Amino acid sequence: MKKILFLLIAVFIILAPALYSCGEAEAPVNAVNTESGAEDLPVGDAPPEETAADPAYEYGGDRTDFGGETFEVIYPEWSLYNDYYFAEEENGDAVNDALYRRIIDTEEFFNINFETRITGYIETIPATVSREVKAGMNSFDIALTHCISGLDSIVSQNLAYNWMQMPNVDFSKKYWNRSMNEHMTINGYMPFAVNDFIIPDPCFITFSKDLLREYALEDPYMLVQSGTWTWDKLGEMAKQVSRDVDGDGKFTEADQYGFEAELDWQFINVMYSCGQYVMKKEDDGHYVLDLNTSKSQNIIEKLNDLIYAGNQSFMFEYDARKTGKPYVPFESGRALFFMNVPNYVKELRAMEYDFGILPYPKFDESQKDYISLNWAGTICAPINISNPEKVGAVTEYLGAKSHEIVLPAYFDVLLNGKVIRDEESRNMLEIIYGESIYDFGLNFSNFNELLYIIPNLLKTKSTALASYYEKREAKIQRDYDKIYDAFIENSGN
Numbered sequence: 001m002k003k004i005l006f007l008l009i010a011v012f013i014i015l016a017p018a019l020y021s022c023g024e025a026e027a028p029v030n031a032v033n034t035e036s037g038a039e040d041l042p043v044g045d046a047p048p049e050e051t052a053a054d055p056a057y058e059y060g061g062d063r064t065d066f067g068g069e070t071f072e073v074i075y076p077e078w079s080l081y082n083d084y085y086f087a088e089e090e091n092g093d094a095v096n097d098a099l100y101r102r103i104i105d106t107e108e109f110f111n112i113n114f115e116t117r118i119t120g121y122i123e124t125i126p127a128t129v130s131r132e133v134k135a136g137m138n139s140f141d142i143a144l145t146h147c148i149s150g151l152d153s154i155v156s157q158n159l160a161y162n163w164m165q166m167p168n169v170d171f172s173k174k175y176w177n178r179s180m181n182e183h184m185t186i187n188g189y190m191p192f193a194v195n196d197f198i199i200p201d202p203c204f205i206t207f208s209k210d211l212l213r214e215y216a217l218e219d220p221y222m223l224v225q226s227g228t229w230t231w232d233k234l235g236e237m238a239k240q241v242s243r244d245v246d247g248d249g250k251f252t253e254a255d256q257y258g259f260e261a262e263l264d265w266q267f268i269n270v271m272y273s274c275g276q277y278v279m280k281k282e283d284d285g286h287y288v289l290d291l292n293t294s295k296s297q298n299i300i301e302k303l304n305d306l307i308y309a310g311n312q313s314f315m316f317e318y319d320a321r322k323t324g325k326p327y328v329p330f331e332s333g334r335a336l337f338f339m340n341v342p343n344y345v346k347e348l349r350a351m352e353y354d355f356g357i358l359p360y361p362k363f364d365e366s367q368k369d370y371i372s373l374n375w376a377g378t379i380c381a382p383i384n385i386s387n388p389e390k391v392g393a394v395t396e397y398l399g400a401k402s403h404e405i406v407l408p409a410y411f412d413v414l415l416n417g418k419v420i421r422d423e424e425s426r427n428m429l430e431i432i433y434g435e436s437i438y439d440f441g442l443n444f445s446n447f448n449e450l451l452y453i454i455p456n457l458l459k460t461k462s463t464a465l466a467s468y469y470e471k472r473e474a475k476i477q478r479d480y481d482k483i484y485d486a487f488i489e490n491s492g493n
Helices: 003-014 094-110 124-134 151-156 178-183 209-214 220-226 231-238 265-273 294-308 342-348 388-414 423-434 453-459 465-491
Strands: 069-075 112-118 142-145 204-208 257-262 279-281 287-289 313-316 335-340 355-358 378-380
Touching: 069 124, 069 388, 094 112, 094 388, 124 142, 124 151, 151 465, 204 209, 204 423, 209 335, 220 355, 220 423, 231 257, 231 294, 231 335, 257 265, 265 294, 265 453, 287 465, 294 313, 294 453, 294 465, 335 342, 355 423, 453 465
Parallel strands: 069 112, 069 142, 257 313, 257 335
Antiparallel strands: 142 378, 204 335, 204 355, 279 287
């Protein structure tokens, strides 16, 4: 079993959905269906069988003495960062102690004083970067950001140090995310970076093995492996499972369904899983909107049929699990397929019913890969950092050290039969995390209405994609153009 299996599976169990506020096989390539206009995009390399023997995963820089300087990280009060990035002391918990050890080792290696500061919520980080840069302050070295919130403003105000010019950074090392490098670099300017210090956050499908057996349905693991796990197949299976459990003649949260999902941001993943990106990159490097396609229309029609043509689906409102609004808990055993997020899978440890994990389905069988969107945050260094050599070296080391001790701790503690219950689900997670991507259209969207075109149309039971798109295209393209132009200007080339 490849090491990626062990390092990445643990990640999904404990992290919050990166938008809840609103790694990989050896050099895999995201071969996106060309109908969407998207190009082939590389994603990060997976750890090999024995990572310790591979120098591509080891820190290769100098051991520089920074003379007791402070290295400060600011980050938001956001579920992605709250519990699994920093620890103040050892307490015997393997994950906590690995987090603590990572900081202690970094301090000792560079003779620095590592400090962290929580700075408001996700929208506060860009504002803090702006305020401190414009005031000429140097109070922090790196900021951990949300995946979307404020990234556009950081670039438009030229607030971020160019990672392509950062000293002591080696992007050939495999603990750096190559998909991020691809999508966040324009004309030699890269304002944000991601290495193994930032844990991936893709979404996935959980399914009930008990319902699968009860209704004698096909094995979805085999469908994934054979390349036939598509949205059409999911819909076909879902339609065989719905049942009026309480016999009241109505389908409510008391009944049984073939498919369940939160009708909100998670449906953005469906678009990407089908190889349909928000934008395409032209030969000159410019990004243009690319959602008004026959594929997009087909996707929305498939989803409307899945959700509204029959009683096989139950859609619940945003954040229903926290607010007490109606939904069918997956752990009730009354949902065959459940569109899930990493933060909630940890709640399934005590689940009585047997379940498995799957990637989002493909558009059709001709699509080469299963594609997962990465909702994780990024690393930003302010443009006026006082010591770029320190920032580069420490961030590089944090990526290597995270790969070495933190990710294995996730595996050792969290796998061990507590959540992942079969070898096949582990294989599925290798696929999910192995094809986890970043995208210019997502990360610089500022939550625009075209990013949400699928969930917004579904909420109104509409398939009128073209008219929705045309009303918004010009303004949103101008917004993206401004960001692209800022990249060019900030590059100085």
